[in-house]
């Protein structure tokens with residue numbers, strides 16, 4: 001997606017040739033016009049599949065999944081929580097996920113009320129790196145008896161193993177910006 005790639009080149013900051021920081025338009029401040037276009041692009045890419053529900057994970061996935069929902073006939077969005085609280089009492093689907101940026105493991109949970117056996121879902125997230133978050137969400141979908149029709153990612157770092165892991169497990173991955181590597185803290189895109 002050209003608009004997204006240009007924005008990454010213009011405003012993205014690269015840390016240690018490893019982490020892309022896009023806090024100025026997605027991960028902290030949100031450019032809603034850009035994210036609306038991101039949602040529309042996901043809807044275009046997944047127009048061939050029936051989607052009952054979008055699954056994502058807090059925090060950064062939520063805005064993107066919301067934008068995709070608006071472009072997919074207001075398809076319901078369910079997000080996994082990362083922290084236990086008084087709100088996560090009751091029956092939950094769970095997956096252990098190692099966070100690449102926070103360098104710690106957490107348990108992602110989705111309440112059993114919001115995913116139903118037999119539904120078709122798409123997983124949406126902001127980044128794909130090691131694939132841990134996306135794999136965790138596919139595990140939650142499997143526990144619920146949902147079929148994962150695809151995984152939509154805003155920024156994929158192809159030098160990490162996320163896509164390989166997901167494709168080996170049989171999942172379709174659609175990424176809107178694919179970064180092959182960082183050179184001198186500048187992103188080099190795959191295409």
Ligand SMILES: O=P(O)(O)OC[C@H]1O[C@H](OP(=O)(O)OP(=O)(O)O)[C@H](O)[C@@H]1O
Nearest residue numbers: 059060099100101128129130131132133
């Ligand atoms: O493919 P992976 O190695 O799992 O990396 C991608 C995940 O990492 C980031 O989440 P993070 O844990 O940084 O939390 P955040 O969404 O709150 O920023 C990002 O939002 C993805 O969910």
Ligand SMILES: O=c1[nH]c(=O)c2nc[nH]c2[nH]1
Nearest residue numbers: 018019020100101127129
């Ligand atoms: O903001 C982010 N930048 C990254 O490079 C990354 N990789 C995983 N998760 C990430 N989040």
